Amino acid sequence: MSEKTYRARTMKEALARVRRDLGGDAIILASREVRRRRLLGLGPRELIEVTASATMPSGQDPLFNEAADKNPSWEGAGSTLSAGAQAQFGEQLSRLHAMVETLSRQGRIDHLLPDLPGELIPTYARLVEAEVPEVLARRLVRYVADNLQPDQAGSPASLQAALCEAVEQCIPIAPPIRAVVGTRRMVALVGPTGVGKTTTVAKLAANFKLVHSLKVGLITVDTYRIAAVEQLKTYAEIIDLPLAVANDPGQMHQAIEELGAVDMVFIDTAGRSPRDEVKIRELADFMAQARPDEVHLVLSAGAAERTLRSAVERFALVRADRLILTKLDEAEGLGAILGVLGQANRPLSYLTTGQAVPDDIEPADRKRLARLILGLEAIG
Ligand SMILES: Nc1nc2c(ncn2[C@@H]2O[C@H](COP(=O)(O)OP(=O)(O)OP(=O)(O)O)[C@@H](O)[C@H]2O)c(=O)[nH]1
Ligand SMILES: [Mg+2]
Structure with missing residues (x-):
């Protein structure tokens, strides 16, 4: 040797x-x-x-x-x-x-x-x-x-x-979203483009409706791309959920009212490039109007450490209080997110592990993520 x-x-x-x-x-x-x-x-x-x-x-x-x-x-x-x-x-x-x-x-x-x-x-x-x-x-x-x-x-x-x-x-964990029948809880997902916000909204909404038997409504503020509204509309139809659209921050209250008496509202937002401060400010205006109970910053686990760090920095304006990590199934070398979690100083709420709605989502678990990072456990 x-x-x-x-x-x-x-x-x-x-x-x-x-x-x-x-x-x-x-x-x-x-x-x-x-x-x-x-x-x-x-x-x-x-x-x-x-x-x-x-x-x-x-x-x-x-x-x-x-x-x-x-x-x-x-x-x-x-x-x-x-x-x-x-x-x-x-x-x-x-x-x-x-x-x-x-x-x-x-x-x-x-x-x-x-x-x-x-x-x-x-x-x-x-x-x-x-x-x-x-x-x-x-x-x-x-x-x-x-x-x-x-x-x-x-x-x-x-x-x-x-x-x-x-x-x-090194892994702070937030408890899963807690919903109470008869009390409206509003949860918004924000983040860079293409990280899986809409898919994750659909997974969460479907689980709260089907597993927890709650009345769930959806709002999209992603009106920049016709396809984006269509995408959420399709999920809303399949899961059978009311969907309201807010074209600007001023329409937020009306959109919430349109949903009627629901226990959970999920707000899907347009993906923003972390470099586009103007669009991130606009997103912050939407949030200021909606005043959601929880804002989850969605990050792709496979992104480079620098990209993740810059997303955390730039989205600070939107005051996200939790993190969702998506695409764990695609990511290699998950260790980069450990440093990012330290920087973000926000607990992790959910992990997503594939494209399937509503199955590929799980509440974040410290032990599971540690084992995934160290390669001691595989997804699925
Ligand atoms: N492999 C894998 N793919 C995922 C996961 N979550 C979402 N995707 C895929 O990622 C792609 C983008 O998902 P979207 O939900 O449209 O992402 P988005 O953040 O809403 O995108 P924008 O609205 O354009 O910013 C789709 O092809 C999803 O199926 C995941 O956990 N694993
Ligand atoms: Mg989307």
């Missing part, structure tokens, strides 16, 4: 290279920050250096091939290892473990993570690979390291549970 060293600007980039070169099962032996001399001052001065080693698939590791030669039943990849090969493999693993410990004691693991127990390096790598922002990943691993009981350090299951718990601490 040979060691290889990779240098990149960020830990994430370095790990991506390791993965590309050595495969997903590669073992990270050490990582550190290095300074380099730059030609004509070009390129970054600080780089992350990662030393990794491949865990060879059986049949490719010379160690196993050697065993195969001595074992006539060997048939290449996937075959059962002989007892001798297993013993040798175990020995090699212990040597590797000892090496990591030595490196760790020498402070060569990473000065970004001083005193990090060697066992936690894969934990850190897992967070970075899940696209958790590096600063947060370091904080999480630090937290796990500081709270680890001596008997937990050697147990991967305990480490995983501790990490999961640490991630859960």
